[in-house]
Amino acid sequence: MKRIIFSQYNDNINQNTVSTNEYKLSQFRKYSSQLEQAQREYAERCEADYVLHKLDITDYDTLQFEKILQLERYAEEYDQVLYLDFDVVPNKRAENIFEVFGDTLAMYPLFRDQHKHELKWNIENDTYDRQNVYCKTCAKNSMLILDDGNISPKLYNTGVTYGSSNAIKNLKFSQQLDDMKELLNETLDDSIYPDNITKNFFHNNEVFVTYLVERDKIECTDMSIQWNYILDGFQREAPDIAYFTHHVNKEFELSFC
Numbered sequence: 001m002k003r004i005i006f007s008q009y010n011d012n013i014n015q016n017t018v019s020t021n022e023y024k025l026s027q028f029r030k031y032s033s034q035l036e037q038a039q040r041e042y043a044e045r046c047e048a049d050y051v052l053h054k055l056d057i058t059d060y061d062t063l064q065f066e067k068i069l070q071l072e073r074y075a076e077e078y079d080q081v082l083y084l085d086f087d088v089v090p091n092k093r094a095e096n097i098f099e100v101f102g103d104t105l106a107m108y109p110l111f112r113d114q115h116k117h118e119l120k121w122n123i124e125n126d127t128y129d130r131q132n133v134y135c136k137t138c139a140k141n142s143m144l145i146l147d148d149g150n151i152s153p154k155l156y157n158t159g160v161t162y163g164s165s166n167a168i169k170n171l172k173f174s175q176q177l178d179d180m181k182e183l184l185n186e187t188l189d190d191s192i193y194p195d196n197i198t199k200n201f202f203h204n205n206e207v208f209v210t211y212l213v214e215r216d217k218i219e220c221t222d223m224s225i226q227w228n229y230i231l232d233g234f235q236r237e238a239p240d241i242a243y244f245t246h247h248v249n250k251e252f253e254l255s256f257c
Contacts, residue, residue: 002078003048003098007039008067009086014058024250028086031252035086038255042090046098048082064158064205068173071161075168085159087247088228089255094243097162097227105167105213106221107156108228112137128200135200140207140214142187142198143180149215156210156220159246160228170218173209180208 011028013020028035036052043050053070057063067083074081080098084090112133128135133155141151181203191198213220229235229242231249238245238254245255 001080001098003046003080003082004051004074004078005039005043005046005048005082005084006051006053006070006074007036007084007086007088008053008055008063008070009036010055010057010063012058013060013063020060027250027252031256032086034256035089035252038089039084039086041092042094045094046096048080048098049078052086061203061205065177065203067158067161068205068209071163071168072171072174075163075165079165081163081165081168083158083161084244085246087250087252088159089245089247089252091240091243091245093240097243101162101221103164103166104219104221105164105171106162106223106227107158107209108160108223108225109154110137110157111153112155128197130200130202132200135197136204136207137210138191138193138197139184139187139201139204140211142191142193142201143183143207143211144215145192146183146186146190147215152214154210154214155206156213157228157230157246158206158209159230159248160223160244161209162223167219170216171209171212173212176212177208180211184208 009032011025013025040050055063057066071081071083082097110133137153137155140155144151184201184203188198188201212218226241226243228244228246229238230246231238
């Protein structure tokens with residue numbers, strides 16, 4: 001079996017988004033060698049090739065699409081492919097992901113359904129932004145509604161994306177990318193959601209990947225949280241059982257102190 005783990009990195013991303021700022025970029029610059037080494041060592045334990053793509057893409061959203069497109073390219077050459085965001089640190093006790101998931105697609109699902117009183121308060125106070133998981137889920141569901149599909153409160157986080165060659169090819173992501181962009185554009189004028197949510201819809205890789213999985217009923221294994229333990233405003237520290245620590249907050253000193 002030919003296996004590969006890859007990531008991508010640019011420390012000069014445009015900062016005009018809620019996902020990037022000078023602190024986050026400076027943290028990447030400070031810890032880039034340790035981040036690469038941690039991922040490279042995990043690849044060696046899994047007997048997989050490792051490639052870090054240092055890209056010139058400065059637009060954050062375009063960079064996020066590139067990882068899915070690269071996933072497809074590697075699926076033409078490798079039997080099993082794992083993508084890791086560059087802020088994902090494999091724990092030294094992490095199991096071999098290739099042996100765990102085998103011939104499937106696998107990602108960690110986020111569920112951000114909201115109670116009516118919470119939704120009402122957020123809409124009235126205009127608290128949402130374009131990276132909000134609830135808004136992304138609404139965008140995905142708006143696309144499914146236009147396709148007469150079933151909706152769900154699920155959104156896959158693509159920071160850790162695993163797939164066998166066949167499973168990745170089943171997505172047909174690049175073939176349908178332009179059509180998905182057009183469909184999302186339609187939802188801006190035809191959505192069941194309030195304007196304070198809809199205004200945050202944008203072309204997003206997680207929205208599109210989840211949309212394809214649900215629309216086409218593609219077999220996808222839901223990873224447990226230990227494979228993508230996200231450190232952000234909700235979770236500040238990873239437990240010992242976490243296999244991959246996903247430093248959304250970019251506080252890499254928690255892994256490399």
